[in-house]
Amino acid sequence: MARSKPLIAEIEDVYRRRYRQFLRVAIAVLGDEATAHDAVQDGFAQALREQSSFRGEGPLEAWVWRVVVNASLAARRRRVARQEDSEAAEVASASGHAADESGVRAWVSALPERQRLAVYLRYYADLDYRAIAEALDVEVGTVSATLSSAHQALRQSLQEVER
Amino acid sequence: MIDVEPLILSELERMRPLPDGGRADWSDVLRRAGLRTGYGRSVLLRRRWPLVAIGVTAVLAAILAVTPAWALVRDVLPFWGQPSAPSSVKVDFSHLNRLPRGLPAGMSPHAVSGDAREIEQATIGGETKTLWVAPATGHSHFCWVWGPHLAGGCPSLAEPLGVMFMTIPPHDPSQPAQTTNIPAHSGYPEHGVPFWVTGSALSSGVSDVVIRFSDGSSVHPHIVWVSAPINAGFFAYDIPSDRQSSEDHATAIEAYDGDGKLVSKQTITGG
Numbered sequence: 001m002a003r004s005k006p007l008i009a010e011i012e013d014v015y016r017r018r019y020r021q022f023l024r025v026a027i028a029v030l031g032d033e034a035t036a037h038d039a040v041q042d043g044f045a046q047a048l049r050e051q052s053s054f055r056g057e058g059p060l061e062a063w064v065w066r067v068v069v070n071a072s073l074a075a076r077r078r079r080v081a082r083q084e085d086s087e088a089a090e091v092a093s094a095s096g097h098a099a100d101e102s103g104v105r106a107w108v109s110a111l112p113e114r115q116r117l118a119v120y121l122r123y124y125a126d127l128d129y130r131a132i133a134e135a136l137d138v139e140v141g142t143v144s145a146t147l148s149s150a151h152q153a154l155r156q157s158l159q160e161v162e163r
Numbered sequence: 164m165i166d167v168e169p170l171i172l173s174e175l176e177r178m179r180p181l182p183d184g185g186r187a188d189w190s191d192v193l194r195r196a197g198l199r200t201g202y203g204r205s206v207l208l209r210r211r212w213p214l215v216a217i218g219v220t221a222v223l224a225a226i227l228a229v230t231p232a233w234a235l236v237r238d239v240l241p242f243w244g245q246p247s248a249p250s251s252v253k254v255d256f257s258h259l260n261r262l263p264r265g266l267p268a269g270m271s272p273h274a275v276s277g278d279a280r281e282i283e284q285a286t287i288g289g290e291t292k293t294l295w296v297a298p299a300t301g302h303s304h305f306c307w308v309w310g311p312h313l314a315g316g317c318p319s320l321a322e323p324l325g326v327m328f329m330t331i332p333p334h335d336p337s338q339p340a341q342t343t344n345i346p347a348h349s350g351y352p353e354h355g356v357p358f359w360v361t362g363s364a365l366s367s368g369v370s371d372v373v374i375r376f377s378d379g380s381s382v383h384p385h386i387v388w389v390s391a392p393i394n395a396g397f398f399a400y401d402i403p404s405d406r407q408s409s410e411d412h413a414t415a416i417e418a419y420d421g422d423g424k425l426v427s428k429q430t431i432t433g434g
Contacts, residue, residue, distance in 0.1 A: 009243045009278070012189055016247075019187040028179055037186045045195035104174035123175045154167045 007051045007060070014061050015044055021125045022068050028120045029072040030079075039075040043068030062134030065125065069117060069135060107154045114138070118146045190246065198244050239366075239388045240282065248279035248295050255308045256297045259315055272317035273301035279308075283387050285399045287313070287359050294399070298392045305393045307363060314361070323368035324418035324427035330355030333409040356412035357431055360384070361399040364418055368426055372398055375415040376406060 015022075019040070026036035026043075047054075047067045054063050108116060114136065121132045129147075133140040248256075256276035279297035286292075287309070295308045299317055308315035318325030333356045364372055366388060375381050386396035402413055418427040 006243050008241075012243070012247075015187070015189055015192065020181050020184040023182050023184070023186070024179060027182060033182060033186075041188070041192055041195055044192040045197075048192065048196035048198065104171055105178060108175070108178075119171070119175075123172055124179065151167050151171075154171065 007054065008048060010060050011044065011047055011051065011064060014064050018061070018125075022065075024124045025065075025120045026068065026072045028124060029069070029117075030076055035075060035079065036072065039072040040068055042075070043071030046071060058134040059131055062127070062131040065121065065127065065131065065135035066137060069121075104154065107150075107157060111150060111153075115146050115150050118143055119150060122147060193244050198241060239390045242280055242296070242390045242393050245280035245282060248276075248281060248297070252295045252308060252310055253277060253279055255310060255315060256295070256306060259306050259308070259317055260301075271301045272299045272303045272306050274299045274306040274317060282307075282389060282397060283399075285401070287399065287401055294387075294397055296389060296393055296397070305363075305395060307397065309361060309399070318363050322427060323365045324362060324372070324416070324429065325364075326360065326362040326416045326429045328357040328360040328413070328416075328431060331358050331407060332356075333407060333412060356407050356409070358402050358404075358407050359400070360402065360413060360416060362397070362416065364396045364398070366394045366396060368420055369396065369418045370421040371419045371423075372396075373417045373419065374400055374413050375417065376411060377414050378411055 022040045022043070023033070023036055026039045027033055030036045030039060044064070044067075047064050050067070054060065108119060111119065117136060118132055121127045121135055122129075127135065129140050129143045132143045136143070253276040256274045256279050259274050260271050260276075274297045276297055279295050282294045282296050284291055284293050292309050292311070292313055295310060297306050297308075298304065299306050301317075303317035303320060306315065306317035314327055314329075316325065316327055360374060362372070364386065371383060372386060373381050373383055382400065384398040384400040386398045388396040406412060413431055415428060415430045417425055417429075420426050
């Protein structure tokens, strides 16, 4: 694909236009803003270093999202590895189980990781299904099915609450 | 059926409002990537030296095969890695595209003002000024602006050296030299002597720039080389006030190629 300007400039454009959305998703993954900012910075730096691996088959921004989401997940893994067993267990609980939360928050917390990331990218980053698929390296149909089943699960839990 | 999307949106918004963007820092991203904003060398080499050492021979051979000779011996500033220009500077570049009435449209430099980048800062007559450069698609392939409110130009592709200088009336050599301050809209006396010289040199044809003085001495101004799409070097020389007299002043600017051959010369008249 012919590009109107160098990739580094396009990546910079993505950063300047969308930094807040990237930060928001990273905060959702990591829980605190300082670590999330660090992950976003590292993710974009990695995108610059590995820009030759972008094949231009999809939108550049979706590819950058993939790099930044992976950087955020890696940061979370590193942090968990650093913590004591008890603290690590707390993090796992907070990010993976409903605990005593209710409503949408509980629903999001209870989702499997991949589905939760799809929800973040859909509603925090306002990405369409194709871009989410690129970012998570899955088929578009998988995103559609993932979000659809997630919606269905929430709908069901809300109906149960109403009864 | 319950439409859950509005509920999800409002609840997620409540849980995690859009954060403030005040921490955004592109230059920090460049640093982490091993791209310095000031110079073209990569700090990645220091961080990953064992890895680099393994492949260095093969990489060097590949670089020698594809890199222009001039790029091997210079620090080259990566143009796209430089800070973007603010709106006020982009407006200055767009003004360069406006031609005086009567001139054919083909003479427009077509500066791409939106892509303007900061290149360097220099002290000129006691004031700090910034050099901004933008690619162009017309009769020149780049334009430059020293700002705020100083000068700008789009050199011809046919000339390896583009020079602009500002002059003042020469001072009496028997009197103490005065410190030069650039007035907001300084004049350019027809028979003055230069107090500031700036210019650009095409990377492919020029290796060195020399400013000659009337007493036979010379200086080599520092040149900041800039990568593609600019492929040019920029220099600015603040001439000392004791070299702005009728007896001692700059007389010419010369450009030399890599073999030391004179490729361009601009004579400064007056004094």
